[in-house]
Amino acid sequence: MLRIGLIGTENSHITHFTRFLNVEERHPGVRATALVGGPSPRNQELAELGAIERIVQEPADLGDEVDAAIVSSRDGGKHLEHARPLLEAGKAVLVDKPLAASVADAQELLALAERSGAVMLSCSALRFVPELSDFAASQETGRLRHLHVSGPADPDSEYAGLFFYGIHHVEAALEILGNPTVAPGTLEVRTVRREDTVVAWCEIAGTQVTFTFLTPGEGTRTPFHATAIYENAAVSRPLTLGGDYNAPALAEFLQAVEDGASPRSPQALLSPVVTLCAITESLERNPS
Template sequence: MINRRNFIKTTTLAGVGLGLTSYAMAGNSGSQGKRVGIIGLDTSHSIAFTKALNGADAGGQFKGYKVVAAYPKGSLDIQSSVDRIEGYTEQIQTYGVEIVGSVDELLTKVDVVLLETNDGRRHLEQALPVLKAGKRMFIDKPMAASLADAMAIFEASRHYGVPTFSASSLRYIKGMDDVKSGAAGKVLGAEAYSPCKTEPSHPDFFWYGIHGVETLFTAMGVGCQTVVRITTEDTDVAVGTWKDGRIGSFRGLRAGKGDYGGTIFGEKSIVKLGSYNGYNPLLEDIIHFFETGEVPVQPAETLEILAFMEAADLSKKKGGIPVSVESVVKKAEKESKKALRF
């Protein structure tokens, strides 16, 4: 059994939220193969990644990695996702991808995995056999449908010595390079927005708002202490206060269709973000991760993104009062302990 106390210490800091522990385990030693497997054909991401990797014009930045096999399921009871599986299964086969009948069968045919299932509730159960098999894995958004499940996935990752990470492609929105390079100076605050369609099986922001929340955290970094959510007939905004007094906010656009962006307030300049930069920047980072085991997004940041969204959901339920990120983390820690039996 993994030492859960030590794991929690590496991912949380009392009174601060989630910590900054570095995480770049190499997993299996030696050269990794280049056969990619996909779990979940209920999202357009599966097709987009396969087209980029397997297409005749696949660039050298993808280092010869090809999708060779896919397990279609996928969401089981979210109808909008279930309805996509048949069509995407047919489409992905045009790229020479073999369809298999189980995750276990998939793992006998591939070296690395893209966990694409649209339903975050299934991610923990589908991630565990991949990690146990020693295969590096990217988990598409949301990493899980709860902070507790995400903690359990990272705990399993550490237990088996196999790295994993999760990210939204909106982390790479146009303009963010200037922020990350320091061209705008120290980030003093930020506002981000994205479409925010909801799904009853997931906390509000987990389903689609996560794109804009991840944009916010890419600019602000970790350290959010409290979250207040303002929800009216026309407004859905979550405002976070960071430990150094900085303010960051996310606005969910209920009628938004492809509307992504934000404003980053730097010491030297103000950066206007947008537009969407496509899947390739994320896919390049995924391939680098498959090659090296180096994660581009640390677990602490991913966990704090989910904690921010759970805190926002709780603030809404409590009528818009401030919610401590630390309190959300402590609750999730207790729940995550029940999820694993190594």
């Protein structure tokens, strides 16, 4: 049996992973067996939901009791701290979006995985929505000229600002663009903030890209959406997350564990963080 430890249990995604693995048993031979964060009411709830007997305080306390881990901490700034002991031990880790909230942390995570030979994966659920297939350029559409991705994200979020939701915009855009490498220091970004809206403009792989981040209101949240302008066509689609939106990332991770290798290159894992860091740095320079 592949034993998985769950870290960052405050995140509702952990409920999904517990349901997929322990309640519905979608992946025979794989089970969530430990929770990190101590005996909190939230962990007691998850323990009852998934019949999970082991609750520990810190990620390092998982020791040899798990074979892999899922890090879902809401604050991407904590992902390096939470994943480090697992990666150093050579255990596979699924880092729920974002991989990290800084380029330095992302690079350190990648270095840890490389040194230990551990499988590490991170990806937004928007990479798997069926609407993305509608954006494939063809002879009929011509070359993609401009891409606009919009959706909810709060630059003042306590969970690393735009990274909490904004990583979805960036990963969806990179998926549509064919996952080009965005190296640190190569992206020029212009941003404007007006009240609850942040707009960022940049060029990625020869395509003009616009991101619009709208701060969620009380009980309201702007849906994700993408519009692509081609030489001969325009495509506009909502990017819809269904109830099981975390299932494809989990399935990809478990396949990577079985294969012993991540399907996403280090450059592919780093590029979203590089892109969003460039956006947030531009916003810091031009806050209004």
